[in-house]
Amino acid sequence: MSDKxxxxxxxxxxxxxxxxxxxxxxxxxxxxxxxxxxxxxxxALLTIxxxxxxxxxxxxxxxxxINGVWNTDSLKECRDVLEGATGGCFSVLxxxxxxxxxxxxxxxxxxxxxxxxxxxxxxxxxxxxxxxLPRKLLLFTAVYPFLAYWLIWGGTILVPILAMIGFxxxxxxxxHFLKKSFAAGFFGGIAAAIVVWYIGGLFIPEGASDNAMLSxxxxxxxxxxxxNMMLGVTCVSLSVPIGIALALGRQSxxxxxxxxxxxxxxxIRGVPLITLLFVANVMLGYxxxxxxxxxxxxRVVIMITMFSSAYIxxxxxxxxxxxPKGQYEAGDSLGLDYAQSMRLIxxxxxxxxxxxxxxxxxxxxxxxxxxxxxxSLFDIIGMIRGPILASTDWGGIYWELFMFAGVLFxxxxxxxxxxxxxxxxxxxxxxx
Amino acid sequence: xxxxxxxxxxxxxxxxxxxxxRYRSVTMQVIALAVLVFAFWYLGSNVGTNLREQGLDISFxxxxxxxxxxxxxxxxxxTSQSTNLxxxxxxxxxxLLVAFLACITATVLxxxxxxxxxxxxxxxxxxxSVYVEIFRNIPLLIWILIIFTIMTVSMPAxxxxxxxxxxxxxxxxxxxxxxxxVYIPAPIWGPGSMVxxxxxxxxxxxxxxxxxxxxxLLFDTGRLLPMLWPSFAIFFVPTILMFFVMxxxxxLDYPELKGxxxxxxxxxxxxxxxxxxxxxxxxxxxxxxxxxxxxxxxSRGQSEAAAALGLxxxRVMSLVxxxxxxxxxxxxxxxxxxxITKNSSLAILVGYADITGTLGGITLNQTGRAIECVVLLMxxxxxxxxxxxxxxxxxxxxxxxxxx
Numbered sequence: 001m002s003d004k005x006x007x008x009x010x011x012x013x014x015x016x017x018x019x020x021x022x023x024x025x026x027x028x029x030x031x032x033x034x035x036x037x038x039x040x041x042x043x044a045l046l047t048i049x050x051x052x053x054x055x056x057x058x059x060x061x062x063x064x065x066i067n068g069v070w071n072t073d074s075l076k077e078c079r080d081v082l083e084g085a086t087g088g089c090f091s092v093l094x095x096x097x098x099x100x101x102x103x104x105x106x107x108x109x110x111x112x113x114x115x116x117x118x119x120x121x122x123x124x125x126x127x128x129x130x131x132x133l134p135r136k137l138l139l140f141t142a143v144y145p146f147l148a149y150w151l152i153w154g155g156t157i158l159v160p161i162l163a164m165i166g167f168x169x170x171x172x173x174x175x176h177f178l179k180k181s182f183a184a185g186f187f188g189g190i191a192a193a194i195v196v197w198y199i200g201g202l203f204i205p206e207g208a209s210d211n212a213m214l215s216x217x218x219x220x221x222x223x224x225x226x227x228n229m230m231l232g233v234t235c236v237s238l239s240v241p242i243g244i245a246l247a248l249g250r251q252s253x254x255x256x257x258x259x260x261x262x263x264x265x266x267x268i269r270g271v272p273l274i275t276l277l278f279v280a281n282v283m284l285g286y287x288x289x290x291x292x293x294x295x296x297x298x299r300v301v302i303m304i305t306m307f308s309s310a311y312i313x314x315x316x317x318x319x320x321x322x323x324p325k326g327q328y329e330a331g332d333s334l335g336l337d338y339a340q341s342m343r344l345i346x347x348x349x350x351x352x353x354x355x356x357x358x359x360x361x362x363x364x365x366x367x368x369x370x371x372x373x374x375x376s377l378f379d380i381i382g383m384i385r386g387p388i389l390a391s392t393d394w395g396g397i398y399w400e401l402f403m404f405a406g407v408l409f410x411x412x413x414x415x416x417x418x419x420x421x422x423x424x425x426x427x428x429x430x431x432x
Numbered sequence: 433x434x435x436x437x438x439x440x441x442x443x444x445x446x447x448x449x450x451x452x453x454r455y456r457s458v459t460m461q462v463i464a465l466a467v468l469v470f471a472f473w474y475l476g477s478n479v480g481t482n483l484r485e486q487g488l489d490i491s492f493x494x495x496x497x498x499x500x501x502x503x504x505x506x507x508x509x510x511t512s513q514s515t516n517l518x519x520x521x522x523x524x525x526x527x528l529l530v531a532f533l534a535c536i537t538a539t540v541l542x543x544x545x546x547x548x549x550x551x552x553x554x555x556x557x558x559x560x561s562v563y564v565e566i567f568r569n570i571p572l573l574i575w576i577l578i579i580f581t582i583m584t585v586s587m588p589a590x591x592x593x594x595x596x597x598x599x600x601x602x603x604x605x606x607x608x609x610x611x612x613x614v615y616i617p618a619p620i621w622g623p624g625s626m627v628x629x630x631x632x633x634x635x636x637x638x639x640x641x642x643x644x645x646x647x648x649l650l651f652d653t654g655r656l657l658p659m660l661w662p663s664f665a666i667f668f669v670p671t672i673l674m675f676f677v678m679x680x681x682x683x684l685d686y687p688e689l690k691g692x693x694x695x696x697x698x699x700x701x702x703x704x705x706x707x708x709x710x711x712x713x714x715x716x717x718x719x720x721x722x723x724x725x726x727x728x729x730x731s732r733g734q735s736e737a738a739a740a741l742g743l744x745x746x747r748v749m750s751l752v753x754x755x756x757x758x759x760x761x762x763x764x765x766x767x768x769x770x771x772i773t774k775n776s777s778l779a780i781l782v783g784y785a786d787i788t789g790t791l792g793g794i795t796l797n798q799t800g801r802a803i804e805c806v807v808l809l810m811x812x813x814x815x816x817x818x819x820x821x822x823x824x825x826x827x828x829x830x831x832x833x834x835x836x
Contacts, residue, residue: 035552037555046553046555051555054559256461257464260464267814269817271774271809271814271817272775274778274780275806275809278806279806285482286802287475287479288478290481290482363569367571368571370573374780374781381571381573398578398581402577405574406570409569409571
């Protein structure tokens, strides 16, 4: 305590001053720019170069985007409207969006069917992708493949229903025998499904598709971005289980099984996808019995699935190898047999480790579905290169079409990779 | 007193094949083998029936027949009267050419972008992330088509270079960028040029020898020899000296506009450039990610320890961080090279005559020998990828962490 009273000293301040802002150079945007853009001379030069690059890109694309023409019927009309000014001719998108998305032979009154199937895809995928959702939704996921098949291809509803019954019967037999032995359940399930399909196939009447609720659309009428989506979704979802089997086979202690898997994986990974598509296009016909005619879509699905399952197998093998040995031993010490310890202990952990890799493969595969345009399937690239650029109306228009295709792929692929990063953070159980 | 006896010998029952772990593995393998043999037999017999029905057979005789088509970009002598086998060789060499070129440019681009993504400069960092994300998420096929379009639609035609006031001019009077490709000067090998080339090769070996010697000296005695300028000196000086000593034997053949097109020089066709650039920028984005991951994988303590020892930042990078980062970077880098080689098969889209274009494209279509062509094509790519993975294994074993 001081001897003097506060009121007796004239110059003592009674109230505290509010703190001043830090000086301009040490706070706010100036500080940010000094540390992030102009830290050193070299850094400042880099910034200037980067600004120049951005300026070049923006000045080249901005007028082109802003001046874009959206409602003309042909490139010539579009050029007349632009009168020599820089501008995109986006009318090709408004006029041909249906061909870019659905191909040029899919019946236009049925566009709602693939669109609905795409919408439902999100519903079906949601419980798989976000496991906070109620588990009951998985039931819809199980039904979805058959529903989507029926929506897209149309025809009689009996075929998808029969396929579904076969799977249900197989699953029933599998879960019944599972307690006794995995092998018995597995092979019994497959046998039951095949029996159901064979017997049921006899009951589907000839020409059932003729007056079906949804008119049948042959596979060769599928096209556009829809074809890319269908190939991507089908092949990835088919190749994950096959990839798991191949990875387990490659790690197996049985030499014959192991070598079959090794040779398959190395062979498929050693050749480019295009050669496999050539196989699908020109060679697979020789491998099937003479009287059967498997359509090109199915042949392509088979080859792409083989391709991606080999890659996924390698990713999962990495996951299996990364698992501590103690996890395998724990399974053995509990007295679990091979199938049980894999199903309950090893695979859940190994798959979690390999999720980023699997997603990478999925994104790559989705991009690779554009290669089918090489074997004259009209996916989005095939449509652009073929019917649209060859037409008299739109010959000579490139940027708008390529940009559209690029944007579609970018949105899907970027979305998937963002999801996988979210999932990685979400599944991170190691407390580091 | 107890008497030890053998446990009663169990008689063999059929169910033991499935339930007894002693026999189960054998059963499984026999089943697998049987399924495999059956599958091969089934497919083989189908092929046999199909071929017989169409009156075909498996024969590689077509390889000896004249191909009957022209190839615009060849590195070895080839005419349309050459055999299909020679066409395939042209294709193989073209594949290796574009793969080699793309590997180099993709590495340069990828390392640059990967290092810049870790830059302290916010703008540069973001710009590089945009580059990586855009190129990784759009199919290679679209990039190839876009660059091919730039090459063929946006570039001037050769006749734009004609006249008193041409609308386009050659770059430095030596390089012409046209819609048919880029024309660059070609070297002319005069007498004595081989001596210069030999000197050049010897000086490359000399650079490696010097660097190895310097490293050994550093490890043995701790003396640090200068690395950069002696390397450059050994690389350039003897060759340049020899060049003038031999009387400038190597000249340049400049491209010139004659008639409707450029003559002389080397023409790098538009398809090759489209493929090369697209492969480079696309794979460069992936390599950038590998480089970034590799540098980030080196724990921060390593560079801090190096700084604590008083090393300057350049030395920290070259002596401490990079050697450790390379161990992480190189294996995925080599798989990217493999990817480039395999992706070069997309050449068929822009009409570049690689092995897929010649053997798998025109030859297949002309001869109808689908099975033979596809099998040969696969065998080629398999050879390449097995070779590359062998190299990778050797490298991995050489550089893996030696733990004691």
